[in-house]
Amino acid sequence: MVIESHGLAKTYRGCEAVRDVSVRVPEGSVFALLGPNGAGKTTTLRTILNILQPDRGEIYVLGTRSTLLASRHFEHIGYASESQRLPERLDVARYLGYLRSLYSNWDVALEEALLRQFDLPSERRLKDLSHGMRMKLLLVGALAFRPKLLVLDEPLSGLDPLVRDEVVNGLLQQAQDTTILISSHELTEIESFTTHVAFMQDGRLLIQEQIETLRERFRNVNVRLAAQQSLPAPLPTGWLLPQVAGHQLQFITSDYRDDQQLHASVREHFGAVSVYAEPMNLRSIANALMQDHNRRKAQ
Numbered sequence: 001m002v003i004e005s006h007g008l009a010k011t012y013r014g015c016e017a018v019r020d021v022s023v024r025v026p027e028g029s030v031f032a033l034l035g036p037n038g039a040g041k042t043t044t045l046r047t048i049l050n051i052l053q054p055d056r057g058e059i060y061v062l063g064t065r066s067t068l069l070a071s072r073h074f075e076h077i078g079y080a081s082e083s084q085r086l087p088e089r090l091d092v093a094r095y096l097g098y099l100r101s102l103y104s105n106w107d108v109a110l111e112e113a114l115l116r117q118f119d120l121p122s123e124r125r126l127k128d129l130s131h132g133m134r135m136k137l138l139l140v141g142a143l144a145f146r147p148k149l150l151v152l153d154e155p156l157s158g159l160d161p162l163v164r165d166e167v168v169n170g171l172l173q174q175a176q177d178t179t180i181l182i183s184s185h186e187l188t189e190i191e192s193f194t195t196h197v198a199f200m201q202d203g204r205l206l207i208q209e210q211i212e213t214l215r216e217r218f219r220n221v222n223v224r225l226a227a228q229q230s231l232p233a234p235l236p237t238g239w240l241l242p243q244v245a246g247h248q249l250q251f252i253t254s255d256y257r258d259d260q261q262l263h264a265s266v267r268e269h270f271g272a273v274s275v276y277a278e279p280m281n282l283r284s285i286a287n288a289l290m291q292d293h294n295r296r297k298a299q
């Protein structure tokens with residue numbers, strides 16, 4: 001594992017931001033850490049990088065305990081966050097020159113290629129860069145030393161669609177050699193290159209698995225009922241957000257195996273005329289998990 005945490009917890013003045021998080025990021029993965037605002041994603045990423053210290057639990061990053069990470073380890077770890085502070089008075093060229101001096105493994109040819117690809121104005125001061133340019137510059141700085149691990153906190157937020165595509169393409173090129181841990185709300189954009197997904201809410205990790213497994217077990221199910229009826233209780237625990245309106249039943253199953261098993265399960269609870277199960281994209285699955293968690297919390 002490139003990252004492995006056990007029972008990670010972090011509290012800010014009475015606010016439990018992260019509770020008992022055990023995460024495992026395999027080598028070569030593009031691991032998406034997802035969840036609503038305030039779920040604890042940034043806190044988790046900062047704790048992994050030793051920017052924050054955990055109150056409980058431990059984390060190993062590239063085999064080293066996070067609290068012992070030092071500059072020699074950061075030669076292999078790239079980090080870009082939209083809230084990162086930069087030396088605003090420097091221009092792009094000077095800033096990259098400064099970074100170059102910090103990394104013995106800095107690849108000048110890659111830096112130049114990324115600068116060309118992202119079309120960054122080398123004479124412009126950082127304080128005058130647009131949000132998109134700033135994010136692209138952070139990525140150049142995080143990628144040009146070919147890190148083994150790249151940690152990205154909201155790299156796509158606030159970018160226009162064209163810049164978003166440029167950044168995604170830049171990441172795709174790197175994904176061959178680098179393990180990427182990415183937190184993002186742009187689920188449609190990241191779905192194509194994500195291999196693993198973890199979903200956080202209220203500081204806890206609700207799921208973590210390969211995206212393929214996640215896609216296989218989630219289905220949006222529409223049922224035509226033989227007669228109008230209300231929802232019987234209890235329903236299978238893997239059924240999320242069930243709703244009945246007239247002769248229509250709709251729910252999301254989180255433990256789909258095949259149509260045969262699904263139809264048998266629906267028939268057991270309802271007189272069903274027809275059952276239709278459609279695959280779901282990452283965005284719909286994340287929304288379902290979030291709504292289901294909120295509904296259960298409110299009960």
Ligand SMILES: Nc1ncnc2c1ncn2[C@@H]1O[C@H](COP(=O)(O)OP(=O)(O)OP(=O)(O)O)[C@@H](O)[C@H]1O
Pocket residue numbers: 012013015016017035036037038039040041042043044
């Ligand atoms: N420095 C801080 N002091 C007090 N509370 C904090 C601090 N930083 C974060 N929090 C709280 O911790 C919780 C988790 O915040 P965090 O930034 O980790 O969430 P997030 O999942 O990254 O959210 P977002 O998607 O909005 O960026 C939130 O309730 C937040 O208000």
